[in-house]
């Protein structure tokens with residue numbers, strides 16, 4: 471499996487920056503003052519570079535919402551019990567969660583992925599059964615996953631991205647559900663981005679001051695406990711991550727390896743993205759960060775990555791909710807690129 475991952479990493483190519491000039495010339499030729507569509511123009515530039523096509527297509531889009539349980543939940547780091555993870559997966563399969571409403575609104579597909587929930591789900595057309603194990607282990611007492619399990623979860627994400635590409639999807643988004651996963655995400659940021667734990671640990675589902683202090687101490691203990699196995703990004707992901715975060719990392723790598731852009735949701739999905747960025751320095755060319763999460767530290771993380779999230783709506787939910795909203799902004803940017811009239815008179819069909 472390690473060889474398969476290396477092959478995928480080898481297939482992630484830097485975008486062709488020689489296309490920047492012609493793309494900018496087209497944006498400047500659109501019937502508007504130069505630069506007046508602001509970030510929409512940056513987004514169009516990024517999407518066109520990522521796909522490498524002067525006539526970009528953005529029609530089929532899908533959110534993959536990865537669900538998993540976390541052993542560290544027993545430390546009392548979330549405002550909700552672990553049982554909420556499978557309950558929310560059922561809610562999502564029944565169409566009643568926030569992500570269902572927003573994917574319907576956006577005309578996007580939604581696949582739920584059980585990659586590590588501590589529950590046996592019946593078959594359901596909206597559920598991908600890809601469980602690696604029923605919950606990660608408590609990272610405060612040892613590695614959350616073995617390296618082999620983390621690799622398996624990364625490969626699940628890679629395979630789903632490649633399958634979506636083969637099915638004709640143009641844009642993917644990440645989402646997640648897993649009680650206590652802001653604890654894992656914060657631990658990963660602290661180690662992978664060398665940031666102080668206090669600066670990137672937030673209230674998640676809404677914990678109070680004393681629980682926040684406790685959460686910070688649990689994360690510090692997890693980092694100390696796993697100190698001997700944090701030397702590579704994959705080892706760090708295994709020691710401190712979770713199955714859904716590893717799956718998100720894989721989805722990003724798989725999509726980038728076939729030249730398909732991915733929208734990264736909030737705080738937790740960003741941890742999967744950081745792991746992917748540590749495994750491949752080219753992958754960021756294919757990533758859109760959907761929104762600035764209201765979770766403490768996300769701004770510090772975005773600044774450290776030099777990333778400019780598309781939206782800032784004080785969201786702090788996850789599931790892929792910000793990502794699917796941002797997909798619609800990206801769609802607007804691509805319609806602008808493809809459909810506006812130009813000063814020089816060239817229209818889309820002529821460019822085709």
Ligand SMILES: Cc1cc2ncn([C@H]3O[C@H](COP(=O)(O)O)[C@@H](O)[C@H]3O)c2cc1C
Nearest residue numbers: 548550646647648649650651652674675788
């Ligand atoms: C009902 C409910 C729906 C959710 N949807 C996403 N999350 C979000 O909250 C969790 C992370 O926060 P923490 O680390 O504090 O547990 C994740 O499941 C995340 O997706 C939810 C949480 C709850 C309770």
Ligand SMILES: O=C(O)c1cccnc1
Nearest residue numbers: 736737738763786787788
């Ligand atoms: O931004 C997120 O992904 C997030 C923040 C808080 C709780 N759950 C998810």
